[in-house]
Amino acid sequence: MxxxxxxxxxxxxxxxxxxxxxxxxxxxxIPCTPSVSNPKSPFFTLRESRLFNVTNTPKRGISESPVDTTPRTPHNVYSYKKREFTGPSCEKLSSYASKTAKDHTKNVSDHYQxxxxxxxxxxxxxxxxxxxxxxxxxxxxxxxxxxxxxxxxxxxxxxxxxxxxxSKCCPQTKMRDVNIRCVIANLAGIGHQGLAKLFGILNVPPSIDDDHYSHTVAHVLPSLRAHQQNSMSAAVEKACTESGSRQLSVSGDGSWQRRGFSSLNGVAAIMSSSTTAKVLDIERMSKKCSTCIGALSIKHVSREKYEAIINKHNCEMNHTGSSGAMEVDGIYRLFERSQHLYNVQYVNYIGDGDAKILPKLLNNPPYDNITINKIEDINHFSKKMLHRLQKIAQDLKQTKIDGKNDMMTNFKYYYRQAVVRNKTNLDEMVKSVWAIWKHKASTDLEPHHEWCSPIFCGFTKAWEEDKEYDHTKHSLPLAVMNAIRPVFTELASRATLNRVLNGSSENANESFHSILWSFAPKNRYSPGTIIDVCVALAVLVYNDGYQSIIPVVEQLTGGEGGYYTRLGMERFDKLRVYYEHKKKRKEDVRAKMSVEERKQQQDDDEQLDDAYLPRAY
Ligand SMILES: [Zn+2]
Ligand SMILES: [Zn+2]
Ligand SMILES: [Zn+2]
Structure with missing residues (x-):
């Protein structure tokens, strides 16, 4: 019955x-919610929790703790601790946080077990x-x-x-939430093979097979790209507001997944040149297409199938020619499409030493009636000093400068500082560079400190304080100074220095590229589509922080992103702000210390040798 x-x-x-x-x-x-009865969240160690802002729970210091029952208001969600030394990351992340304050932390059981x-x-x-x-x-x-x-x-x-x-089914697809997250795990620098190892050691069944993985990547990519484009468009508008014009100063740089010129994949990126630099546009460049290569294996078995695949696929190959030409072609493409894409023109270009980009921009002007100005990258420019000195050291094996790599690096540093400090004044810039040579060539009998500043020059400082100064330990032998004099004649010339007048640096590009290649490590085989996933993730993280990935997860999985995903992303952003603060504070302390140290240790060889102490400026 x-x-x-x-x-x-x-x-x-x-x-x-x-x-x-x-x-x-x-x-x-078998607990189903995390540590609700446990006062310490397993997600944060006590030490880490101290790093973070305390708005709701001052004693423990983690407002995100699951036991925190204080209702959140838009003002105490995602705020970063106010600190003395802050930088661009803090500014960018705070600005993103202020736009997205939302309370999603109540559902503490929204996670996997x-x-x-x-x-x-x-x-x-x-x-x-x-x-x-x-x-x-x-x-x-x-x-x-x-x-x-x-x-x-x-x-x-x-x-x-x-x-x-x-695991639940995601909207508009039969794919599962957890498998979609596996693709976003590229954020951790882990691809399909990496997941296989991770799961293997965790005693978890292997991740989805190759085909399913590619299929999932294809499903995830459009959403990621849409979010990436929104972030870049917002960055363009911000740059326009800041400069009060739709003609922008940008820096551009290319980088390759692998070292050297054999890399199959690379990217070219254009970034705004303001202090809070953001990626404005980016292009992934590939010399080969993984689908085309994969299809070759069935070409002889079934010509029909092969052609069906080739006709249907979105080819990843978008670059012919050498890997070295990728940068030039990529940057040029980005210039060309700026009007169409954003209605802006990139009129000032801060580029590295690659001399090929500017001629291309000048010979095939991407905009009507606009000549693009090139501004040399200061960091790259000051490396010239190091390279020239290294060459001389090679020629003169017996000189004292040989083997003194530190000394040569210091010269590069002084040179850079002379340029940076006198960014807008060519006469002063020339004098400051010569001051380096004259200072180092000075002896007790022949002091030449007339162009030195007491900020870095021990002699001038001692003179101002009416004290004795001993040159013997700090000066380099005259033979060495004479040997390197031609380097100064060239690098301190008005013609050379004119190229960095009003200069800027490409640091932002370097830091973006390092984020990107940490997601798609050089030792990992990555087809173009995976690089695209990594590019999108890197742009989001660099421009707006880790938390800007949460809306992508929400959209793809149809939920609220997940309790620990939110917590984790918040944590990474807070750490980023904290580390930036720590670095800035350290730099500041070091700069102050070196002045103090110089007072006490004026006779110390190493110190005096570097009366131009790094960061003493
Ligand atoms: Zn039964
Ligand atoms: Zn192809
Ligand atoms: Zn001096």
Whole structure:
């Protein structure tokens, strides 16, 4: 006889009661929410928690703790601690946070649990089977598995089956939440092969197979790209507001996934040149296409299939020629499309030493009636000093400068400082560069400090204080100074220095590229589409912080992003702001210290040798 609906209801109640009872038994509790009873969140160590802003829970210092029941207001969500030394990251991230203040942290059970099968069976054994009404006793089997998702079937001895899936279906696709997250895991620099290793060691079934993974990447990419484009468009508008014009100063740089010119993939990026530099546009360049190469294997087996694949695919190859030409072509492409894409023109270009980009921009002007100005990158420019000195050191093996790499690096540093400090004044710039040579060539008999500044010159300082100064330890031998004099004649000339007048640096590009290649490491094989995923993630992280990835996850998985995803991204952003602060503070302390040290240790060779102490400016 079939059970009546009320019978069914009763049975369900019994099961529920049994479950509840067994959960009360402490030894067998399998907690379903994180550490609600535990005052310390497992996600943060106590030390880390001290780094963060304390708005809601001053004592513990983590406003994100699951036990924190204080209701959040837009003002105390995502705020960064006010600190004395802040930089561009803090500014960018705070600005993003102020736009997105939203409270999503209530659903503390919105996350995955890693649990061993034997514990699930144990849990079931503490329940009563709905059908046979005796203690459940049976088996657990996996009916269906797709990457980290699986469909579990608990079968009681009586034959009664209970099925559960371990991850939800995402909107507009049959893909599972957890597998989509596996693609976004590129954020950790882990691709498909990396996941296989990670899962292997964690004793978790292998991730989705190659085909499924590529399929998931293809599904995730359009959303990621849309968010990336929004971020870049917003950055363009911000740059226009800041400069009060739609003609922008930008820096441009290319980089390759692998060192050298054999790399198959590279990117070219244009960034705004303001203090809070952001990526405005970027192009991934590939010399080969993984689909084209993959399809070759079936070319001889089935010509039809091969052609179907080739005709259908979106080819990744967008660059012919050498890897070295990638940068030039890529940057040029970005200039060309700026009007069409953003209605802006890049009129001042801060580029590195690659002399090929500017001629291309000048010979094939991307804009009508506009000549693009090149401003040399100061960092790259000052490396000339190092290279010239190294060459001389090679020629003169016996000189004292040979083997003194530090000394040569210091000369580069002084040179850079002379340029940076006199950025807008060519006469002063020329004098300051010569002052380096004259200072180092000075002896007690022939002091030449007339162009020195007391800020870095021990002699001038001692003279001002009416003290004695001993040159013997600090000056380099005259033979060395004469040998390197031609370098100064060239690099301190008005013609050379004129190129960095009003200069700027490409530091921002370097820092962006390092984020990007940490997501797509050089030692990892990555087809173009994976580089695209990494480019999108890197642009989002660089421009707006890790938290800007949450809306992408929300959109793709149709949820609220997940409790620990939110917590994690917030944490990374806070750490980024904290480390920036720490670095700035250190630099400041060091600059102050070196002045002090110079006072006390004027006779110390190493110190005096570097009366132009790094960061003493
Ligand atoms: Zn049963
Ligand atoms: Zn192709
Ligand atoms: Zn001096």
């Amino acid at each position: 079939a059970p009546t609906p009320s019978d069914k209801k009763k049975k369900r109640q019994t099961v529920a009661q049994n479950l509840r009872k067994s959960n009360e038994n402490k030894e067998n509790v 890693v649990i061993h099968n034997s514990l699930l069976i144990e849990l079931m054994k503490q329940t009563v089977c709905e059908r046979c009404q005796s203690k459940w006793n049976g088996d657990l089997a996996t009916a269906n598995r797709e990457g980290l998702y699986c469909s579990l079937v608990f079968t009681c001895k009586c034959g009664h089956m209970i099925k559960i899936g371990t």
